[in-house]
Amino acid sequence: MPASRIVLIRAVNVGGTKLPMVRLRQIATELGADDVSTYIASGNLLCTPPGDPTEFDRALEQAISAEFGYFREVISRTPDEIAAALAAFAFGDAAHGHLYFLTGTPNAAAADEFCARDFGNGERLAVIGRDLHIDYRNGAGATKLTPKLIERALGVTGTGRNLRTSSTLVERART
Known part of the structure; x- marks a missing residue:
């Protein structure tokens, strides 16, 4: 059965913050x-949650937080919501395009x-609804655009995925 939600966890398995996908x-x-599964070890969970997805x-x-001793935001969307964000991506087929899924609408x-x-x-940046569209034209590695800076400027935090990962998550959630 297809998963009804794509659950994204911010900043895990980077910088020493471990979250085993099996766990x-x-x-x-x-x-x-x-319908629980994960995709790559960067906090991508596909599932059908019980009841209210926000809860x-x-x-x-x-x-x-209780088990691993750190707090990370969890942001979920339906496969259709992420597919719509991909279709509306503000910068076409940017080689270094990312969607940054926000915790709310700024x-x-x-x-x-x-x-x-x-x-x-x-x-290049555009906010469309609850999503920040980013084209890292010169690659994401040298950017000064950090999660803290995004949070301070927009008043909400989030987590980013490149377009390829976002598309793969939609495909996997639907199959």
Whole structure:
């Protein structure tokens, strides 16, 4: 059966913050999710959560925090929502395109001001709904655009995935 949610966990398995995908699948199952699977070891969970998806996301945050001793935001979308974000990607088929899934919809004026800024590496930015579209034209490795900077400017945090990973997550969730 296809998964009804794509659950994205911010900043795991980087910089010493470990979250084994086997354990993530177990935690999701313990919380009542069905159709549980993961994709690559960067906090991508596909599942059908029990009841309200937002409540599941918060419970998953709490379970990860309790077991591993760190807090990471959990952001989920339906496969259709991520497919729509991909279809609406503001910069076409950018070689270094990313979708940064936000925890909420930022203030329009703050989003406009943020997207007009020059971060020094040729980045192009657009906020569409709850998603920040980023084209790292010169690659993501040299950017000064950090999660903290995004959070300060937009008033919400999030987690990013490149377009290829986002597309693969939609395909996997639908099969």
